[in-house]
Amino acid sequence: xxxxxxxxxxxxxxxxxxxxxxxxxxxxxxxxxxxxxxxxxxxxxxxxxxxxxxxxxxxxxxxxxxxxxxxxxxxxxxxxxxxxxxxxxxxxxxxxxxxxxxxxxxxxxxxxxxxxxxxxxxxxxxxxxxxxxxxxxxxxxxxxxxxx
Amino acid sequence: xxxxxxxxxxxxxxxxxxxxxxxxxxxxxxxxxxxxxxxxxxxxxxxxxxxxxxxxxxxxxxxxxxxxxxxxxxxxxxxxxxxxxxxxxxxxxxxxxxxxxxxxxxxxxxxxxxxxxxxxxxxxxxxxxxxxxxxxxxxxxxxxxxxxxxxxxxxxxxxxxxxxxxxxxxxxxxxxxxxxxxxxxxxxxxxxxxxxxxxxxxxxxxxxxxxxxxxxxxxxxxxxxxxxxxxxxxxxxxxxxxxxxxxxxxxxxxxxxxxxxxxxxxxxxxxxxxxxxxxxxxxxxxxxxxxxxxxxxxxxxxxxxxxxxxxxxxxxxx
Ligand SMILES: Nc1nc2c(ncn2[C@@H]2O[C@H](COP(=O)(O)OP(=O)(O)OP(=O)(O)O)[C@@H](O)[C@H]2O)c(=O)[nH]1
Ligand SMILES: [Mg+2]
Numbered sequence: 001x002x003x004x005x006x007x008x009x010x011x012x013x014x015x016x017x018x019x020x021x022x023x024x025x026x027x028x029x030x031x032x033x034x035x036x037x038x039x040x041x042x043x044x045x046x047x048x049x050x051x052x053x054x055x056x057x058x059x060x061x062x063x064x065x066x067x068x069x070x071x072x073x074x075x076x077x078x079x080x081x082x083x084x085x086x087x088x089x090x091x092x093x094x095x096x097x098x099x100x101x102x103x104x105x106x107x108x109x110x111x112x113x114x115x116x117x118x119x120x121x122x123x124x125x126x127x128x129x130x131x132x133x134x135x136x137x138x139x140x141x142x143x144x145x146x147x148x
Numbered sequence: 149x150x151x152x153x154x155x156x157x158x159x160x161x162x163x164x165x166x167x168x169x170x171x172x173x174x175x176x177x178x179x180x181x182x183x184x185x186x187x188x189x190x191x192x193x194x195x196x197x198x199x200x201x202x203x204x205x206x207x208x209x210x211x212x213x214x215x216x217x218x219x220x221x222x223x224x225x226x227x228x229x230x231x232x233x234x235x236x237x238x239x240x241x242x243x244x245x246x247x248x249x250x251x252x253x254x255x256x257x258x259x260x261x262x263x264x265x266x267x268x269x270x271x272x273x274x275x276x277x278x279x280x281x282x283x284x285x286x287x288x289x290x291x292x293x294x295x296x297x298x299x300x301x302x303x304x305x306x307x308x309x310x311x312x313x314x315x316x317x318x319x320x321x322x323x324x325x326x327x328x329x330x331x332x333x334x335x336x337x338x339x340x341x342x343x344x345x346x347x348x349x350x351x352x353x354x355x356x357x358x359x360x361x362x363x364x365x366x367x368x369x370x371x372x373x374x375x376x377x378x379x380x381x382x383x384x385x386x387x388x389x390x391x392x393x394x395x396x397x398x399x400x401x402x403x404x405x406x407x408x409x410x411x412x413x414x415x416x417x418x419x420x421x422x423x424x425x426x427x428x429x430x431x432x433x434x435x436x437x438x439x440x441x442x443x444x445x446x447x448x449x450x451x452x453x454x455x456x457x458x459x460x461x462x463x464x465x466x
């Protein structure tokens with residue numbers, strides 16, 4: 001009987017100082033039963049990845065309004081990989097034009113939530129992702145070890 | 149599909165990576181022991197054998213008094229002195245949803261790129277006072293990694309299933325202006341456990357009143373415990389004022405623990421608590437598994453009573 005806790009890091013890379021959206025998301029994720037770590041604004045990709053590593057999170061959600069997502073999101077993806085955190089789910093959100101989404105997905109961002117996405121949608125997405133992963137883990141524990 | 153290795157071999161490998169200070173290994177081990185995931189038991193022995201060398205410092209105090217902000221400043225002091233620092237910061241789990249907002253990093257994030265600092269946020273998972281039995285193996289992970297100082301931030305007064313005084317060597321209580329008078333300090337029980345009071349937010353006007361409240365509360369009891377005079381220092385984590393003094397007092401306390409033998413007494417108390425919690429959980433696990441329908445039948449028939457039957461279940465196969 002092991003109840004693996006579900007841990008999520010919400011991070012704001014870049015220079016914009018508005019984090020109301022991120023805070024609303026943190027709040028609803030906590031209310032949905034996740035353990036949520038929030039580190040505040042102006043985080044560099046290096047800080048985000050070191051935090052993800054130390055906190056052993058399952059998911060990193062990046063929120064960005066300033067338009068630098070095409071450089072910052074792929075950089076986080078690259079650093080996560082270099083740190084051996086391939087199993088961590090990387091999500092992006094904020095003001096991101098539809099045209100940029102395919103490029104981000106190609107560079108390691110699994111899903112992108114554009115402006116106005118109801119937080120409920122993000123919560124359901126995550127619940128589904130965790131349920132699938134935990135289901136797979138139960139079927140074959142060896143395949144589960146995310147960074148053993 | 150990778151074949152799973154024997155738990156002991158996997159544990160030995162993980163522990164040697166922890167000893168080399170690999171952050172990924174430390175993080176993984178912390179998850180294993182706090183989640184009690186498969187394979188965690190094989191880690192406990194090797195980790196324990198590497199424990200007992202770090203200076204463990206606990207921080208308690210009302211929400212918002214500035215514990216994380218103070219820790220942030222103290223880490224800078226400790227790092228300047230050449231010490232490596234591990235941090236465990238506990239925030240409450242919501243009793244309603246099981247979720248938690250772990251926000252202490254907000255104040256401590258400036259050290260996130262320092263290789264000599266490792267910080268982990270923990271959810272209290274059911275304990276309002278923050279600490280539960282998992283704090284001991286979590287500490288042993290950081291001890292095995294060889295951090296010179298380990299800082300533990302807890303919620304409120306840190307008194308719950310496990311009291312902060314049963315876990316760390318030095319207890320720092322953080323208060324701030326507008327947190328009540330000497331009676332609040334007494335009610336919270338912090339006067340009995342603190343080795344050092346930091347009255348934070350000394351940039352605010354009411355700081356003298358707050359200092360007075362703590363000094364009054366302390367004056368009502370024994371002033372010196374185990375050769376140590378409890379200290380009160382004003383500070384402002386926001387500006388850094390008073391932080392060097394607080395760090396110096398923490399070091400004085402560490403020296404006093406050595407000189408008076410109180411350090412060993414505290415260590416014995418920590419070990420006793422760790423062992424007691426473990427025994428309690430082992431007994432509960434084994435005994436509860438043995439309760440069967442026949443025992444309920446006996447209670448229903450009135451041939452025995454819960455206390456008699458409970459005692460028997462602990463000691464014999466019935
Ligand atoms: N004026 C003033 N504000 C401070 C000072 N230190 C911390 N604060 C503020 O107090 C608030 C709480 O600080 P934290 O360090 O998060 O307090 P905490 O005790 O760790 O809080 P919890 O972890 O939630 O219990 C923040 O808004 C800080 O900016 C100080 O020296 N002066
Ligand atoms: Mg805090």
